[in-house]
Amino acid sequence: MKYWLMKSEPDVFSIDDLKSKKKTSWDGVRNYQARNFMRDDMKKDHLVLYYHSNCDVPGVYGIGKVIKESHPDHTQFDPKSDYYDPKATKEKPRWFMVEVGFVEKFKTPVSLAEIKEVKALEDMLILRKGNRLSITPVENKHFEKVTKLGNS
DNA sequence: GCCAACGTTGGC
DNA sequence: GCCAACGTTGGC
Numbered sequence: 001m002k003y004w005l006m007k008s009e010p011d012v013f014s015i016d017d018l019k020s021k022k023k024t025s026w027d028g029v030r031n032y033q034a035r036n037f038m039r040d041d042m043k044k045d046h047l048v049l050y051y052h053s054n055c056d057v058p059g060v061y062g063i064g065k066v067i068k069e070s071h072p073d074h075t076q077f078d079p080k081s082d083y084y085d086p087k088a089t090k091e092k093p094r095w096f097m098v099e100v101g102f103v104e105k106f107k108t109p110v111s112l113a114e115i116k117e118v119k120a121l122e123d124m125l126i127l128r129k130g131n132r133l134s135i136t137p138v139e140n141k142h143f144e145k146v147t148k149l150g151n152s
Numbered sequence: 153g154c155c156a157a158c159g160t161t162g163g164c
Numbered sequence: 165g166c167c168a169a170c171g172t173t174g175g176c
Contacts, residue, residue, distance in 0.1 A: 007162090031171075054162055112163080130169040132161045 003143040004042060005049040005126060006064070006100065007134045015050050015061040015105050023101040027073045028083045030095065034135040039070045039096040041137070048100055049138055049146055051126070052109075059111035060146055068099035106150030120145045 006026065008014070018024055029035055048064040072093035075083035088094040115121045125136040138146075 009162095033171095058163070130161095132170060134161090 001140075002041070002043070002046045003049070003138040003140060004037070004046060004066075005051050005060070005124075005136050005138050007051045007053045009054045010052045011055070014052065018050065018062075018064060018100070018102045019105055021102075023067055023099055025073075025099050026097045027075045029073070029097065029134060030083060030085075031134060034133055035096055037135045037137070038098045042066050042069065042098050042135075044069055047103065047143065049143065057109065057111050059109050059113075059115065060106065060150065061109045062105040062150070063103040063147065064100040065103050066098050067101040070096045070098055073097040106147075108150060108152065110146050110149045114149065115146070118145065118149070 013024060026038065029038065044066055046066045048066065049060045050062045050064050051060050052058060072090075073083070073095040075081040076085040076088040076093065076095045077090065078084055083095075085094055112126070115124060116127060121127075121142055124138065124142050125131060125133075
């Protein structure tokens with residue numbers, strides 16, 4: 001079992017959106033490192049810390065799960081999409097996505113400020129200086145700690 | 153292959 | 165709105 005952290009802006013797609021729609025295609029990722037994680041490493045049933053960025057209280061708001069593994073991101077072929085990539089072809093797609101399902105919303109969100117205070121979480125990748133990656137792997141112990149905090 | 157210019161992310 | 169820290173682009 002592997003664990004991940006995925007960022008989303010609540011204005012765009014929040015944990016409540018995920019809860020009501022049950023699942024979502026993680027399209028629009030246009031960063032090669034994040035793409036590689038989705039394309040190569042994220043497998044069915046891997047659990048995901050659902051992180052909200054660019055908002056009043058950034059932090060982990062719940063848990064998701066990979067329900068469909070890597071497949072081409074359709075928005076790259078759509079000239080009307082913000083994520084259109086003229087260099088991508090159906091034969092040679094450049095961007096991939098996974099599908100993420102809803103698992104739970106935390107009773108108490110685990111804010112970034114709190115993550116910074118908790119000793120056991122001090123080496124989470126999210127805390128690395130200048131980390132802007134929208135998808136990062138999460139260690140087992142970190143996942144457990146965050147979910148414990150979120151449900152307490 | 154280098155690197156300056158530019159665009160984006162995301163916390164504050 | 166500011167700005168640090170990236171990643172990408174494109175001329176050379």
